[in-house]
Amino acid sequence: MQTFNADIAIIGAGGAGLRAAIAAAEANPQLKIALISKVYPMRSHTVAAEGGSAAVTQAHDSYDFHFNDTVSGGDWLCEQDVVDYFVEHCPTEMTQLELWGCPWSRKEDGSVNVRRFGGMKIERTWFAADKTGFHMLHTLFQTSLKYPQIQRFDEHFVLDILVDEGHARGVVAINMMEGTKVQIRANAVIMATGGAGRVYRFNTNGGIVTGDGMGIALRHGVPLRDMEFVQYHPTGLPGSGILMTEGCRGEGGILVNKDGYRYLQDYGLGPETPLGKPENKYMELGPRDKVSQAFWHEWRAGRTIKLTV
Structure with a gap:
């Protein structure tokens, strides 16, 4: 078995x-x-994000x-200290991505463009055309190449964490290109496994989003928190695994039932907004969980749902 040494694994x-x-x-x-990944970094699931x-x-x-x-979009179940840290650091991180080369879409005056997104009272979603995830991931990947101390292990599937007296000391992985095992010793292990x-059964995730990292952590007694909070997106193409981005609704797309009726107003998301003039936090731009719940109830009642753009 090949052995490599590092400070951090x-x-x-992604x-x-x-x-x-x-x-x-x-x-x-x-x-x-x-840096260990079961796929080439640019194939990580971050690349699939479109909205912003x-x-x-x-x-x-x-x-x-x-x-x-x-916090309200999370039904007041969010860890508020974490949210507070998150929102304060978001602008710095987004600006840092721009300095590294991420091509955020612009307004005519040259400022960063922001779009409407569900659950927001104010437009604050940065985006890069309709390939936001691709551009973010490409920017990070290109930036990582500047640091020779980052050694990549692409197409290496991690089997387990090496543990010594309760401390993570590295990982064991399979080199999928050669079919051989590799041991990577490290003083610390960071899990970023998605x-x-x-x-x-029904999802819009790529084939690599299988939770294997969570399983490895759980087997070693690492506490996993709030794993039941999986977000359901209201607009997926049936039977295809393809997601229609929330940007469709942010740009004026509407949800109607088989009768052409904008049913969301019957589920506490009204009043009905003018066509082509979406309003933040109302109708199609309500929180995703509320829009998804309304979708489910309408479908259960036998009224097929359509997205009209």
Whole structure:
């Protein structure tokens, strides 16, 4: 078995894993970082995101507004200290991505464009055309190449964490290109393995979103928190696994039943908004869980749902 030594082993090379590797490399240039991924980084699931990412940028917006939208959108079940930290650091991170080369879409005056998204009272979703996830991931990947201390292990499937007296000391992985086992020893292990959407029969996640990282952590007694909070998106193409981005509704798309009726107004998301003039937090731009629940009830009543763009 081949053995490699590193200071930090990061499992997962999507948006979170790449950002963690860059942060570690910047914090201490002497650190040796092992970045392990079961796919080539640009095939990580971050690339599938289309809509955008939220951060306060407009003068009439504020951290408090972003905080309130996030907490209320989570039915007041969010860890509020985490949300507070998150909303305060979002603008800095988004600006950092721009400095690294992320091509955020612009308004005519040159400022960053922001769009409406569900559950927000104010437009604050940064986007890069309709390929936001691709551009974010590409930016992080290209930036990571500047740091020689980041050693990538692409197409290496992590089997287990090495544990010594209750401390993570590295990982064991399979080199899927060669079919051989690899041991990567490290003083710390960072889990950035993404979600587990593929455990559901109907989902829009890629084939790699299988929750194997969560399973490894659980087997070693790592406490997993709030794993039941899986978000259901209201607009997927039936039987295809393809998601119709929320941007469709943010740009004026409407949901109607088989009778052409905008049914969301019957589920506490009204009043009905004018066609082509979506309003934040109402109708199609309500919180995703509320829109999804209304969708489900309408479907159960035998009224097929359509998205009209």
